[in-house]
Amino acid sequence: DAKTTQPTSMDCAEGRAANLPCNHSTISGNEYVYWYRQIHSQGPQYIIHGLKNNETNEMASLIITEDRKSSTLILPHATLRDTAVYYCIVRAPGGTLTFGKGTMLLVSP
């Protein structure tokens, strides 16, 4: 599976949009982009995934560039409960999920 690069940490003010970038320049044509987050001492929570089209659900939006070499997870109105480590993972169908170090997002009042 392709590797991803994410910033180590980011800050966001409560109520503002949090935009978390991810670089996956070696992604293959059949690999999906998945986003998970992990709140301290809990299991990872699935957020969203996509192949090449932008996706939106009740939690977030996923913007994938046309060349698919990078993506951005958008939390439209961050709350304090969104403070977590966010993982961007690329995975081929049927493949395993390999977690990197992720981005520690700190949402402040």
Add this chain to the structure above:
Amino acid sequence: GAVVSQHPSWVICKSGTSVKIECRSLDFQATTMFWYRQFPKQSLMLMATSNEGSKATYEQGVEKDKFLINHASLTLSTLTVTSAHPEDSSFYICSARVAGDNSPLHFGNGTRLTVT
């Protein structure tokens, strides 16, 4: 939907004893479940892939005789840490996938194992 339940949420055991952790998919059937381990301040590391009705596939460096995995039904996989030692103290997390290769994995809330 897609709830994965893990039990117990935490356990303390003495060195040399064995501990069993259960992972259940509550509202779906999972032919494949995955077991991860996470040490403090580190990311999740895949330990093994558990397949219903067959032997688990272990990642390199994970001892299959120490970490026994049983996936006897489509909704239950168990991980038994045998002869636990303090270095086995960690956060163990299971996950399962709803049918479909592109479906996301859903994770349990983890089991904190402390070996004294």
